[in-house]
Amino acid sequence: MSFTEHQALVKKNIEQIGSNINALSSSFYSHLFRLNPSLTHIFHGGVPILNRKFNSMLSTFKNVHDLHKISVALEGMAKRHIAYHAEASHFKDFNQALLMALEDTLQDSFTPALKEAWSDVFQEVAAIMVEVLRDAPSAGKDKISIKQQSTALMDEIGEIEVVTRVHQRFYDYMYDDDYIGLFFHHRAKKLIIRKQTEFMVAAFGGENLYTGEPPAFIHMHMYITKEMSDIRDVYLRRAILEEGLSEALCQRWLAVDHSFHASIEKHSIDECVMRVWGQHPFTVKKPILYQSPKAQ
Incomplete structure (x- = not known):
């Protein structure tokens, strides 16, 4: 099958995905962060933001038949990703996560021919962006990457x-x-402790055993405010120091933890995204006599 035929097949498939696009988005990010936890620092934000980025990516693939027309836009997109510490090597993870998500969503409809078409189109788009990333000035290359910092932290x-x-x-x-x-x-407290430990160990650069969803999708229906995050910080800091870790390690742990706050916190209840039709936002009411824990 020619590249032109692959383009047409991918375009048609995107149109067929239709209302399943958000499920595809969730599956994509789950696979992506499992393959490379450090990418959570590039793809952060709440569910609407992540879904919007994913929709934008699919729109690019849908219009790939006019590749010569959208190449300038792709180059601009690649330049923006440089500021987020995106690397050419990340596209292998993007491609694998996308194919896995398509297989999850389409199941038996994701035929070998369709998989080949998606791979071909992805590689064509990625080639333009990778060239920009490789030719970019070495801004930030002399700095320790987020992933390197995390690895050093786990060590x-x-x-x-x-x-x-x-x-x-x-x-x-x-x-x-x-x-x-x-x-x-x-x-179940034990289950939450195990999942949070697996997630943070991976975020710190250790072994990646986490198989759950990204934070944005786990908490998308929960109305979590900045005040709640601040209370959480007090308890996390207290727990870290009580375990005997140094102030310096505590600050670095909190810095990694804080990088996920933007994907969880919401400014209003309207930002909550329901998992299923008919579901209501998960909210809790602060007790009248509640006193926030004091920071150490």
């Missing part, structure tokens, strides 16, 4: 058990809090 923390113990202390505080604890009613 200094040492054992996964240390991260687990911090989270055990942390969630003890969270569950016992009269306000934040309302989010955790009927939630």
Whole structure:
């Protein structure tokens, strides 16, 4: 099958995806962050933002038949990604995550011919962006990347058990809090501790055993405010220091944790995104006599 035929097949397939596009987006980011957790620092923001970025990517593929016309736009997109520390090597993860998401969403409809078409079109688009990234000035290349910082952090923390113990202390505080604890009613604490530990170990550059969704999708229906994040910070900082880690390590741990706040916090309840039709935003009401924990 020629490239022109592949272009037409991908365009038709995008039109067929239709209302399943958000499910495809969720699957894409889940696979992407599992393949390369450091990419959460590039693709951050809440569900509407991530979905908008994904929709933009699909629009590019849909218009790839006019590649000569959109090449300037692709080059501009690549230049914007330089500021986010995007690298040419990331496109392998993008491609793999996209194919896995398409297979999840389309199932038996994702035929070998369709997979070949998507791969061909993706490689053509990626080639333009990769060339820009490789030719870009070395802005930031002399700096330690986010992934390198995270790896160094996990090396200094040492054992996964240390991260687990911090989270055990942390969630003890969270569950016992009269306000934040309302989010955790009927939630298995041990499971949450295990998942959070797996996620953060991967974010710190350690072994990636996390198989859950990205933070933005897990919390998309939950109305979490900046005030709640600040309370959470107090408990996390307390747990880290009580485990015996240094102030310097504590600050670095919190910096990685803070990088996910933008994808979770919401300015209004209208920013909540429901998982299923008929679902309501998950909100909790602050007790009248509630007192926030004091920072150490």
